[in-house]
Amino acid sequence: xxxxxxxxxxxxxxxxxxxxxxxxxxxxxxxxxxxxxxxxxxxxxxxxxxxxxxxxxxxxxxxxxxxxxxxxxxxxxxxxxxxxxxxxxxxxxxxxxxxxxxxxxxxxxxxxxxxxxxxxxxxxxxxxxxxxxxxxxxxxxxxxxxxxxxxxxxxxxxxxxxxxxxxxxxxxxxxxxxxxxxxxxxxxxxxxxxxxxxxxxxxxxxxxxxxxxxxxxxxxxxxxxxxxxxxxxxxxxxxxxxxxxxxxxxxxxxxxxxxxxxxxxxxxxxxxxxxxxxxxxxxxxxxxxxxxxxxxxxxxxxxxxxxxxxxxxxxxxxxxxxxxxxxxxxxxxxxxxxx
Ligand SMILES: [Zn+2]
Numbered sequence: 001x002x003x004x005x006x007x008x009x010x011x012x013x014x015x016x017x018x019x020x021x022x023x024x025x026x027x028x029x030x031x032x033x034x035x036x037x038x039x040x041x042x043x044x045x046x047x048x049x050x051x052x053x054x055x056x057x058x059x060x061x062x063x064x065x066x067x068x069x070x071x072x073x074x075x076x077x078x079x080x081x082x083x084x085x086x087x088x089x090x091x092x093x094x095x096x097x098x099x100x101x102x103x104x105x106x107x108x109x110x111x112x113x114x115x116x117x118x119x120x121x122x123x124x125x126x127x128x129x130x131x132x133x134x135x136x137x138x139x140x141x142x143x144x145x146x147x148x149x150x151x152x153x154x155x156x157x158x159x160x161x162x163x164x165x166x167x168x169x170x171x172x173x174x175x176x177x178x179x180x181x182x183x184x185x186x187x188x189x190x191x192x193x194x195x196x197x198x199x200x201x202x203x204x205x206x207x208x209x210x211x212x213x214x215x216x217x218x219x220x221x222x223x224x225x226x227x228x229x230x231x232x233x234x235x236x237x238x239x240x241x242x243x244x245x246x247x248x249x250x251x252x253x254x255x256x257x258x259x260x261x262x263x264x265x266x267x268x269x270x271x272x273x274x275x276x277x278x279x280x281x282x283x284x285x286x287x288x289x290x291x292x293x294x295x296x297x298x299x300x301x302x303x304x305x306x307x308x309x310x311x312x313x314x315x316x317x318x319x320x321x322x323x324x325x326x327x328x329x330x331x332x333x334x335x336x337x338x339x
Contacts, residue, residue, distance in 0.1 A: 042162035042193045044087075045097035046229035048220055051081035051161075052090050055171065060154035066176040071248035073270055074176040075186060078156040082196055082221045083249070084187065086158040088169060099162030101193055102136070105285045107148060110141035114152035119178040123150060126184035133278045135287035136192065148191055157183060159190035182242050182270030189243055189277065193284060197237070197244035198258060198267075201227040206237045207267070208259045215252035222250075222257075233283035238276035239265045 044051075059078035066074040075084035109127075111120060127138045141147045146163055150170050157177035159170045170187050172178050177187070198207060201224055209222050238244070239260055246268025247256045260267055273281075278291045 040101045040103075041098040042100060043097065043229045044099055044161050046225050047085065047087075047161070048081050048223070050220065051085045052087050053080075054088055055086065055153060055155035055158065056080070057155060059156035059158070060173055063156040063173050063176040064154065068179060071251065071254060072246050073183065073186075073249070073268060074173075074179075075157040075183060076245060076249040078158055080156070080158050082199065084156065084158045085161060085190060085195075087160045087164060090164065099160065099164050099193070101285065102146075102163050105134075105136045105287065107136060107138045107192070108141045108144040108146070109138050109148040109150060112149055112151040115172075115174055115178065119152075119174050122178050122181055123172070123184050126181050126188060129181070129185060129272055130188070130281075133273060133289070133292065134281045135285055135289055136281065152178070157187055159187040161190050161195060162193040163191070180270045182272055185273055186242050186270060189273075189281070192281060194243055194280065195225060195230070197241040199223065199225045200232065200237060201225055201230060202237060206239070206261055208261060210255070210257050210259065213251050213253055213255040213257045215250050218250040231284075233280040235276045235279045235283070238274055239267050240269060240274040241277050242270060242273055243277065244268055 056079050059080065062077040062079075063074045066077060078084050078086075080086040111123060115123070130136045130138065141149075146165055146168065148168050148170055150172060152174045153171055154173055155171055156173055157171065160168060168191065170191050172184060172187060177183050197203075199222075203224060211219065211222075214222065239262075244267045245258055247258055248254065249257055249268070251257045258267065275291050281287070282289055282291070
């Protein structure tokens with residue numbers, strides 16, 4: 001029994017979010033060139049029709065009622081697909097089933113008006129985390145063809161998935177979506193190319209969806225992605241991902257809608273990127289940057305990242321999840337790039 005407590009404790013420690021004290025600053029950027037359009041593309045063919053439409057004022061009203069003590073995260077309150085995925089102005093026509101990664105990991109951006117100095121600082125801190133932990137570079141917009149405009153219209157928190165080409169909006173309604181740094185990181189991670197963690201094909205091995213507590217009409221937000229449309233970039237299911245729903249997402253009765261199968265596991269954190277998030281971004285963008293380690297876990301998981309997503313045998317079930325928490329993914333990365 002005590003052995004399992006030990007394992008669970010190790011699992012929890014290994015999943016702590018990375019905070020600023022744990023961060024290793026790496027000056028050099030080592031970004032490989034990537035050849036081929038296919039390799040750059042992000043499959044969005046699995047997105048529901050709901051992801052295509054226009055920003056909604058109703059979502060803004062809901063998010064305006066969000067406070068730091070709300071049960072759910074503000075990006076789970078929108079009327080968009082999964083709460084915050086919106087490809088505005090695009091039609092689902094069967095042709096647009098792919099978006100792109102950002103060329104060379106460079107993301108031109110501009111902040112529109114409407115943010116206080118403090119809120120701008122929150123956005124800058126989110127961007128600084130990407131700069132410290134990944135090879136992505138957010139650069140000031142200077143006439144580039146493709147760029148992000150970060151706005152604060154009263155339509156909630158939302159973003160497209162991946163680079164869609166041209167001017168691309170990320171909306172962070174103030175103050176709800178710019179109260180926590182993790183919310184900003186979450187929306188930017190959509191724009192970088194990622195979906196929600198609990199929509200992974202294998203999620204039922206790790207969480208239980210309580211359909212009886214879900215607000216009627218929002219069940220579609222709990223749909224799983226099909227394996228053929230997703231790439232886990234060699235990273236196992238991550239309760240601590242900043243892309244995971246909170247326990248009360250889309251609840252109709254303040255009861256939990258999603259519950260981890262390992263008791264005491266926390267989901268829905270919006271403090272910052274998890275180690276798994278960092279690994280996924282770096283694998284998607286062929287970045288050979290080390291993932292910093294927490295002091296508690298530095299002898300458990302090497303945290304090294306190679307530029308090739310490794311093959312991995314998923315560790316299914318709660319025992320497998322504990323295994324993953326302790327030993328990381330079942331893989332050996334022989335090639336390690338030192339910073
Ligand atoms: Zn989201």
